[in-house]
Amino acid sequence: MAIQASAEQQSALLDLQKHDTALLQLAHRRSSLPQISQVQDLEAQLGSFQLKLVAIKTEISDISLAQAKADNDVSQVVQRAERDQQRLDSGAVTSSKDLEALQHEIVSLKKRQTELEDVELEIMEQLEEARGVQVEIEAQVAATTSELELATQSRDAEFADIDALIAIEMSGRQQIVQSVDAELLALYDKIRIDLGGVGAALLHRGACQGCHISLDATEVDRIRNQPADTVVRCEECRRILVRTSESGL
Ligand SMILES: [Zn+2]
Numbered sequence: 656m657a658i659q660a661s662a663e664q665q666s667a668l669l670d671l672q673k674h675d676t677a678l679l680q681l682a683h684r685r686s687s688l689p690q691i692s693q694v695q696d697l698e699a700q701l702g703s704f705q706l707k708l709v710a711i712k713t714e715i716s717d718i719s720l721a722q723a724k725a726d727n728d729v730s731q732v733v734q735r736a737e738r739d740q741q742r743l744d745s746g747a748v749t750s751s752k753d754l755e756a757l758q759h760e761i762v763s764l765k766k767r768q769t770e771l772e773d774v775e776l777e778i779m780e781q782l783e784e785a786r787g788v789q790v791e792i793e794a795q796v797a798a799t800t801s802e803l804e805l806a807t808q809s810r811d812a813e814f815a816d817i818d819a820l821i822a823i824e825m826s827g828r829q830q831i832v833q834s835v836d837a838e839l840l841a842l843y844d845k846i847r848i849d850l851g852g853v854g855a856a857l858l859h860r861g862a863c864q865g866c867h868i869s870l871d872a873t874e875v876d877r878i879r880n881q882p883a884d885t886v887v888r889c890e891e892c893r894r895i896l897v898r899t900s901e902s903g904l
Pocket residue numbers: 863864865866867868889890891892893894
């Protein structure tokens with residue numbers, strides 16, 4: 656049994672449909688903003704740069720520890736050679752065998768010092784290189800952070816614009832909803848949700864504006880003969896077919 660609703664009520668559905676179509680388009684625009692994926696990409700990039708920064712800082716801290724150890728190794732060898740030299744210079748060591756041993760040790764210590772200083776130098780070079788990498792990564796973090804800020808601002812500005820339009824459509828929709836009979840509204844909403852956003856369509860020059868299929872002459876005749884307050888459905892798409900003066904009946 657078809658729902659009954661006045662022609663005004665039925666035509667109000669077309670106005671409601673305009674708002675719902677606009678809302679659907681706005682929702683689509685909102686969710687497909689290029690800034691959304693731009694922000695996501697930049698967040699991912701920033702995250703990876705930050706991880707790299709943590710890694711290089713850890714590496715620098717490890718190299719610094721190695722540097723401290725190398726410095727300490729060198730100074731121990733230097734101190735020991737100095738002590739040996741002082742003993743040698745003091746004249747306290749008289750036995751030629753001891754003197755020879757002492758001199759031999761000083762030579763070994765100098766050789767060891769050179770080796771340790773090479774290690775020290777190598778570590779210093781590593782440290783310098785790692786600090787250079789840190790500076791590069793910090794620059795990347797800074798550049799990405801400001802890019803992300805801009806993209807986020809741009810996205811949020813678009814969101815705000817779209818949300819303002821959504822609010823206007825929602826308020827327009829709400830005003831119409833108040834005047835539409837609950838049963839008719841429920842039918843419209845159900846069809847709209849089931850059929851991708853369009854619940855009511857105008858019958859225009861014998862065609863349903865919902866599915867854009869022209870009705871055959873028999874069907875047009877059948878609809879023409881329905882009382883004005885009978886809610887008609889499209890035979891093809893089952894949407895509410897609203898008859899107005901434009902319907903060509
Ligand atoms: Zn249709």
